[in-house]
Amino acid sequence: MTYILQTHQLTKAFHGKEVVSNVSMKVRKGEVYGFLGPNGAGKTTIIKMLTNLVKPSSGEINMFGQTVTNHSYELLKRIGCIIEYPVFYDKLTAKENLEFHCEYMGYYDKRAIKQALELVNLVNVDNKAVKDLSLGMKQRLGIARAIITKPELLILDEPINGLDPVGIKELRGLFHMLSKEYGITLLISSHILGEIELIADTVGVISEGRLVEEVSMQNIKKKNTNYVEISTQDHKKAALVLEDVLHITNYKIVDNSIIRIYDTLISQNEISKTLILHDVSINSINVKNHSLEDYFLTLINGGGAIA
Numbered sequence: 001m002t003y004i005l006q007t008h009q010l011t012k013a014f015h016g017k018e019v020v021s022n023v024s025m026k027v028r029k030g031e032v033y034g035f036l037g038p039n040g041a042g043k044t045t046i047i048k049m050l051t052n053l054v055k056p057s058s059g060e061i062n063m064f065g066q067t068v069t070n071h072s073y074e075l076l077k078r079i080g081c082i083i084e085y086p087v088f089y090d091k092l093t094a095k096e097n098l099e100f101h102c103e104y105m106g107y108y109d110k111r112a113i114k115q116a117l118e119l120v121n122l123v124n125v126d127n128k129a130v131k132d133l134s135l136g137m138k139q140r141l142g143i144a145r146a147i148i149t150k151p152e153l154l155i156l157d158e159p160i161n162g163l164d165p166v167g168i169k170e171l172r173g174l175f176h177m178l179s180k181e182y183g184i185t186l187l188i189s190s191h192i193l194g195e196i197e198l199i200a201d202t203v204g205v206i207s208e209g210r211l212v213e214e215v216s217m218q219n220i221k222k223k224n225t226n227y228v229e230i231s232t233q234d235h236k237k238a239a240l241v242l243e244d245v246l247h248i249t250n251y252k253i254v255d256n257s258i259i260r261i262y263d264t265l266i267s268q269n270e271i272s273k274t275l276i277l278h279d280v281s282i283n284s285i286n287v288k289n290h291s292l293e294d295y296f297l298t299l300i301n302g303g304g305a306i307a
Helices: 043-050 094-105 112-119 135-147 165-180 193-199 217-223 235-244 268-277 292-300
Strands: 003-014 017-023 026-028 032-036 058-063 079-082 153-157 185-190 202-207 210-216 226-231 251-254 258-261 284-289
Touching (some): 032 043, 094 112, 193 292, 202 217, 235 258
Parallel strands (some): 017 210
Antiparallel strands (some): 003 026, 003 058, 226 284
16 A cells, blocks of 8 residues: 555644644545644644644654655655645736746746646636735635646645635535546645545544544445434433333434434334324434534544444
8 A cells, every 4th residue: 555645653842732742644645635623633733744844843754655854855846735824925926926936846837837727717817916816816826836836745724715615616626636637645634524525535533633533434434324313302201212112222312402313223204103102292303324524523522433
């Protein structure tokens, strides 16, 4: 199995306090790796260490089969990245900014600038200064700059910030294309679970500076079995009926008004009929399945992976 990026016990402390602790992650070549965690979890600090902007307190980074050091300049030429909000020369145009970037990267394909701008759907901005672009347009320009040199590894920190739903959908398609058609490996950090669920092959979940889970989306989907969700104001009486009449024990009460039943041998219709016959009022009853959000919240709250 080929890993394009690996970390081993990666740790960073500021003023004696660890903000990243013993993170060991593995990113496969050609995949989209979703780096998922709440704001302040340590995602950006890890990305800064991966790109040599912040030095680890301890641990090791291996990229393209080589250990990253203070002098790994050639390795860094093989990656593209956006960290936090992209910064530009505001008085220059989008095209001029990209020309400048290519110059100091030593990349001289004259077609690359037009191709990169077209890929992110940023057109008709040749004569417009960056300071006059919207936040979303600046975000697109940042992605164009990150992909213009056709990197082997693309690291994007919260790349959909400032984009409207149409822009988010377009970039989702772009990320899929870069991965599947161009063979670029993408590491995308985000706190937006729904987007990661749609684009990632593997998810790394980080909480309070620690990598609490690293799992393929395929495995998450296998684990996420269907369940029946009942909304009722009388959860105690409903629970008694489930146990005493239907002999269901595999259920969970959520927020004193929601009951989730994981026993799939008894149909939704039979559950509904039995509850009504025993004078349990039902607001709603639906078949649902676990999402990445359920999985994520379980991990963040310390419950471990969903069984």
